[in-house]
Amino acid sequence: MQTTQKQGGSEQLQTLMQQTQISSGPPQQQMSGSLSFNGALSKEDEEMSKSALTTFRAKEEEIEKKKMEVKEKVQLQLGRIEEETRRLANIREELESLADPMKKEVSLVRKKIDSINKELKPLGQTCQKKEKEYKDALEAFNDKNKEKVQLISRLMEVDQLVSESERLRMKKLEELSKCIETFRRD
Secondary structure (H helix, E strand, O other): OOHHHHHHHHHHHHOOOOOOOHHHHHOOOOOOEEOOOOOOOOOHHHHHHHHHHHHHHHHHHHHHHHHHHHHHHHHHHHHHHHHHHHHHHHHHHHHHHHHHHHHHHHHHHHHHHHHHHHHHHHHHHHHHHHHHHHHHHHHHHHEEEEEEHHHHHHHHHHHHHHHHHHHHHHHHHHHHHHHHHHHOOO
């Protein structure tokens, strides 16, 4: 419908322009009965020109009015689209937040597991090292303890030998002492 109005308006504009060219042309130009000898438009042509101009302006105003209406409709639609876009964004956020807590929790647990695994590796190595050191130390302790027990046993044997030796010496001393007393009595 708008294209029909524009075509009608442009035809009237062409007619108006042709009439204007006729009136502004040289006076000696011979045209149809619309030009007088002095080059002025006749009243009939003038009224027709004013009518065409008025019609043209009315059509232009109508086109402008329609253009503004369409522009307002477009703005309304853009406003609705922006509102719908905001609503869709909110819905998307809500959907993501529904899935997110589980993802976040799983992600956090996985990160903690990875962190603990990184900590466990050197601790495991330290534990193995300490366990080896412990076994070595325990073995050394047991060896020294066995040696101590052997030495204590040896000491006890020596102590018995010393005691036996002391007893024998005391006995010998007593015998010698008796011998000396017997010499004295004689």
